[in-house]
Amino acid sequence: MLHIMRRIQDLKSFTLHAKDGDVGRLREVYFDDSSWKIRYLVVETGHWLVGRQVLITPEALGAIHEEKWTLQVELTREQIEASPPLSVKQPLSRQQEEEYHRHYSWLPYWRSSLLGYLGWDSENQREKAEDPHLRSSAEVTGYRIEARDGEVGYVEDFVIDEKDWVVRYLEISTHRGWFGKKILLAPTWIEQVDWEDRKVRVELLREVIRSAPEYEEGQLIGRDYEISLYSHYGRNQYWE
Incomplete structure (x- = not known):
């Protein structure tokens, strides 16, 4: 089976499109330095939200439309605009991630369903989950x-x-x-x-x-x- 693979530079050519309009263009991604999974796309919103960048998680992404050069986002512009503000000048903190997932009512990726519903098993697990392990593609x-x-x-x-x-x-x-x-x-x-x-x-x-x-x-x-x-x-x- 052929997986579609693209360089980040190539993905920057696509416009991210919400359910009701354009969101912006990809600036960089945050990935987990242990699993190398992409946790967030950092999107420049351009003239829509001037001077602002927003996070989009891969779970919110839909299809890529090659002919239109768009990447579908299964969110509304209102949901995205109301999301917590982001400053990429500082490392993304776990507190910012908590606020982000709370905004969308999503269970954070770093919590298994067991921890999410039954609480923490140990202080060691709490400390481990509070360490984001996120790296910026622009930094690396x-x-x-x-x-x-x-x-x-x-x-x-x-x-x-x-x-x-x-x-x-x-x-x-x-x-x-x-x-x-x-x-x-x-x-x-x-x-x-x-x-x-x-x-x-x-x-x-x-x-x-x-x-x-x-x-x-x-x-x-x-x-x-x-x-x-x-x-x-x-x-x-x-x-x-």
Whole structure:
């Protein structure tokens, strides 16, 4: 089965459309740094709500209409306008998330149904749930990629699987000595992310990365390409 995958830069070309009108354009996404799932889309509202950005959760998204270049949002403009204000200059706090989900009467993603209805099992679970683990795609863009034997390039973009709204691959721009070749790395292959030093470490040699199947910007990522990619790195395929 072919999943539709798009780079964040490509998604920025689509207009998000509510039930009763346009909302705006994608600015960036917040993803969970443990699961790499997209938790929120940050949307610039343009002339509709001048100078304001709003959050849209993937659960509120509908179909993408290729011919109209629109991404459907199953909310009304009134619901979105009345949502809690957002400041992307600061990290998104758990308090802001609580307010957001309360506004839409949604159960927060970090609570299982058991915790949501029966209360907290322990103080440790409470502390764990209060830690958002959210990262901005705009922040992580530019992080350096370090192999076991040296640096290979930097994060240029993210490839999103629209079926699950998860970061399926990091698009890596390699050093000029490799003729600007671009390659894809799956988050599951990452050994460690140093958030303070802005580095992504992988347990791979530079030559293995250099000889990986090339990724051409905007290409359709089909199953044949993914099979060759996972085979090259000797990794288990996520779709099996």
